[in-house]
Amino acid sequence: MSATFVGMPAFPEAARAATGDAQLRHNLRRATHTIRDKRAAVVGELDDWAGLRAAGKAVKDRTLRHLDVYLERFEAAVTAAGGQVHWAADAAEANRVVTDLVLATGERDVVKVKSMATQEIELNQALAEAGITAYETDLAELIVQLSDDLPSHILVPAIHRNRAEIREIFRDRMAAWGAPAPDGLGDDPRALAEAARVHLRERFLRTRVAVSGANFAVADTGTLVVLESEGNGRMCLTLPDTLISVVGIEKLVPTWSDLEVFLQLLPRSSTGERMNPYTSTWTGVTPGDGPQEVHVVLLDNGRTDVLADTVGRQALRCIRCSACLNICPVYERTGGHAYGSVYPGPIGAILTPQLRGTGGAVEAALPFASSLCGACYEVCPVAIDIPEVLVHLREEVAGGAGHRAERAAMGAAGWVLGDRRRLDAAQRAASAARSLAPRHLPGPGAAWTDTRDLPEIPEESFRSWWRRRSGPGEGAR
């Protein structure tokens, strides 16, 4: 639980360490390619994918351009339904609000369903300081928590672990957290899942307070929506007396019927399923059913800074499907930890520097952790033009004071692009896509291209872009 991203080495160093780890690279490659294929198959089933994508983008844009209206509407609806809304300007305030709410119940244990927002604010650490133990219940999060590790993927946080490693972790660590692993535990995924079920069962049935995030928050009705697979979400959302949900202000959608777009886009784009096993929706308190005390903590923590940047704003459309991670040649080689944040991959490369500013070494390096091949834009279900934002952020870093920018850029780019073979591999993929791509693709690819031009894979390689910016032998100013 002490694991944290603070003080991570900046991207190039972390990336270099990661690329040297053959097991990690093998696990990652297998995993990302598996999800990519599944996703392509279920997205290909829908001949109107391009239409859904355009609608998803527009609904989010409508929400963001009038976010104040929707936030107030959401608050009123939740309140009318018996829930309580809290506002948190930053991580410290959100942690304080949640800690106080838990302490007020008199409980010292909480169960958690996977939530990026609570990882972002490092809620578990804050709760621990107040003597409260937070139990992660998502299988992958459990693996990460038991091994005192960090998540490396949005959807599959333990993507960097194989079954043999997971068995070791369960065998060595479960007893310290609750029910021990059964004797003679094997490494069959079925047996490992069963061990997790047994380990958490009694915890679920006993714990009185749960903390969750939300995938969507409906402004009109005050409804929160959580998509999941295992049922740990349902356990957390249903069994406790008190439910506290930490929700980024960008999670809003205007109306109930807008969900018809996102409940099609997200499962297919994320896990590559027509629908995920379980989706729960709840609106305030339902007498006699589920938690009778329901809190929603609306979190800013840098999001309004992202909103203020008219180019970078689009990053707030993100529905955290992780398709951009799975397609990214850089992510595939480095893994998630190299990004120094709970938001890895291409989305992390644009979100983290915007949320935290580009002052730190990691944040300044992230916009350079890309070959600008454009594959992330292509797969994004809400059409976030990640390359556009990356270039925009590079300009911002390059415009910063002193030699900071040069160091950040050459450090990161040096890793991705400095090694001839890596560069060639990345660029080959990119330019293959480029030269093969007419403005509109026929066949299944049409889903991606019908409503828009193909992503601009930059003419210019990073090397020449950097040379042009900085001049030979000169640092950027």
Added chain:
Amino acid sequence: MSGSRERILGRVRAALADVPAAERPDDVAVPRDYAAAHGGGERVALFAERVADYRAVVHRVPADGLAEALARALARRGARRVAVPADLPGDWLAAADAVAVPDGALPVAELDAVDGVVTGCAVAIAETGTIVLDAGAAQGRRVLTLVPDYHLCVVRADQVVDAVPQALPRLDPRRPLTWISGPSATSDIELDRVEGVHGPRTLEVVITE
């Protein structure tokens, strides 16, 4: 805390300085030219096929064959005591040997000890093989279909819609909803899909028509 409310709303408004003051939310056009459904064939057949894709067990029976079908399913499962919502239609389990334990406010430990649960549903979605429960008629509160390891669910053919866009208008967001697409599953270990972590590990669906 109200200080933060005003501060955040103030920051949002400042961040949106580029949005013209006269612009209303609806002025931001949302193209709605996606399909209402994707034409996957006969609705109930498609639903049955898609549910089965999730490795759930599916049966199609005539309406007057329901009690028989439920009795057979419970016998096959070896279920002797099954939880049911208090308003489960009396004739559903008329032919079953299993004892029905009606939910009033059954303690969770009790739910953990039964052999399964039998319910109806609110809506079903053919294209995605999804069953939606809304805690309404013949469904009971959410925990009822969560804690038992076996869920036997009855879907009437007239409850099946083509696709997600037809389901939402039939559902009341003020009710707590559970959308179920197959049994509980995880792909967290090397992306091998394994049925059953915390929710019911076996889902059996009887479609009446």
